Amino acid sequence: MGVFYFIVALLALASSVGFAYDPSPLQDFCVAINDTKTGVFVNGKFCKDPKLANADDFFFQGLGPGNTSNPLGSKVTPVTVNEILGLNTLGISLARVDFAPKGLNPPHTHPRGTEILVVLEGTLYVGFVSSNQDNNRLFTKVLNKGDVFVFPIGLIHFQLNVGYGEAIAIAGLSSQNPGVITIANAVFGSKPPISLEVLTKAFQVDKNVIDYLQKQFWYNNS
Structure with a gap:
């Protein structure tokens, strides 16, 4: 069931790539490399020769539980272009967020990406605050397993585990490197x-x- 909602989140983001700040690719892929001699600079990264790309360029292994033994009681495990080089120019990334009981992912923003959050386990109290132009309105919701919530690009948002057990969420983001x-x-x-x-x-x-x-x-x- 968790995999199903995860796929739904990715499909939703994929449909909005055309409106993202990341440039639309003009080729199948542009795998990032750090070689400035042989690469072509595209969107913050150099790209390897497409003929040299392989499956490992599009692979990340072990998106497992994060260590929540910290003052916040949460851990974010990002999977951006820094972890999967093949994400370069594709305008999408994700993160796994683990919460201890009462754990908090504190108020933060993603300056380059909209976020769509899917709860895989537990109960989260989530919210975001609109801009000064909209009088800083607070939008909140309590999410249970299978629920989905969207945080607009650049706005301050948070997630708090209000359940008695651990919680897990997957966040899809409309940028290869949302920040x-x-x-x-x-x-x-x-x-x-x-x-x-x-x-x-x-x-x-x-x-x-x-x-x-x-x-x-x-x-x-x-």
Whole structure:
């Protein structure tokens, strides 16, 4: 059953590739390589000679459980062009997200991709926030096994395991390399730190609050 919903998610993304930010391919494939002497630069990667491509260029082995023993209680295992070189120019990728009980995939954005999430096991409380133009409306839903939810490109979103057991989800993304910006990490864990003057005025709090937050360890679950 989980495989069925996974395939549905991929098909849904495939139908929207024409609207993605990644360029539409003009050839069957453009397998990424790091050889700048023999490759052709396309969409952030160099491409190998198509005649040298093989099945391993389109293969990723073992999308198994991630280690959720961390402060967030979640682990994201991405499968992007960095893991499957054959994804180059194809405008699609995915990720597996594992959750411990009460685990959180914290508020974050994907600057280059829309996400469609399929719950394989467990119960997740998910949501996203619209832009300032739409008055920052919060859209939320509780998802159970087999449910699907979409997070529009670039918008802040999250997933929280509200069940009593572990949860698993598969996310399809409309980019070969959608990127991720975890909000708390970016704002309070930047290197070098954002100035206290900027953050105290932005959040309208005392500088001691900002100083405390900047001194915390901001865990990266991906």
